Amino acid sequence: MDAELERTLAAIGPRLRALRRDRALTLAELSAMTGISVSGLSRLESGRRRPTLELLIPLARAHRVALDQLIGAPPTGDPRVHLKPLRHPRGMLVPLTQYPGRLQVFKQVIAPRPRRLVTHEGYEWLFVLAGELVLVLGDRELTLRPGEIAEFDTAEPHWFGPPGDGSAEILHIFGRHGDRARVRARPDA
Template sequence: MSQTDSQIELADVVRQRIRGLRQARGWSLDSLSARCHISPSTLSRIETGNRRIDLEQLVALARALGTTIDHLVEPVDDADVIIRPVQHQEPGLTTWVLSRDAAQHAGRLVAKMRITAERRTGPGHLAVHPGREWFTVLSGTAVLYLGERQLAVRAGEAAEFSTMIPHSIGALGGPVEILTMFDQEGERAHAES
């Protein structure tokens, strides 16, 4: 793809984002015009690709739409959509991280885990760290050791708890697959265990 082709493609994306943001707010061209001081006919030509957008118009449109120029001109790249999780394995636990850098996701990490009986859990193997953890069981039955309690969490059920309570998750009666989410503190603690 030539530079000119990529510039045209980006201009089309910018136009779609402007129209999409305007429509998402339920605004007519006249409503947006009143907010950004660009005539409705010029806005229409910008959205349809019959007029180029100059920097001054882009600044006014971003401000009126409550966004940034960076957001409007951010290139489209499928690489930022598809996540190809890498399998991490240790005795009794296989983990696939399903989110990108936790800092980009409000400090949360999402992972799929497959737990088998070989994983050391229960009294004597409980962890404590700042944060919260949430998980849902995709298949099998998980056993959640939470302080002195032992809770069975079945397929279709979920659990959420403070990770300041001594805890561990194991498999009950066969392998279990869970989808889990925890904050940055929990990510650090799980990476160290």
């Protein structure tokens, strides 16, 4: 076996462990999701068991990642990302990530729409790229301009959209409750 293949295989175990821990899953919980025994998962994560497709496919499904990402496949040499815009009732939506259950990032062009406050579980960040965005949080109304960011708990009644007949272009980040950004450094006051 060549050295590059050996390094790729050796990196799978730590990657599996990191994915499981990032999702706050126990070996027993992951075992129930995949049908792989707890001892088998432990041996995979520690590198004492060689990964096979029969083991990696259910793990990729459980972690909701592509098999390429799970095994750390070498890049193909083409750095282009071919995004597929989706029509949405609120405008155009371009998913930038595809990890259900984790942080989701979208580039969104929001068309005018009626104000209707909603609530749901989660946490959101909005970064305005172009245009203006009105954000209603409970009793408060804020107007965000290009370069401005808002973050909020979606359990609070909220609505956002352009103020008039125009549109707003934003980066929209949504995560499970608790996926809040962690500020590592703050500027001096």
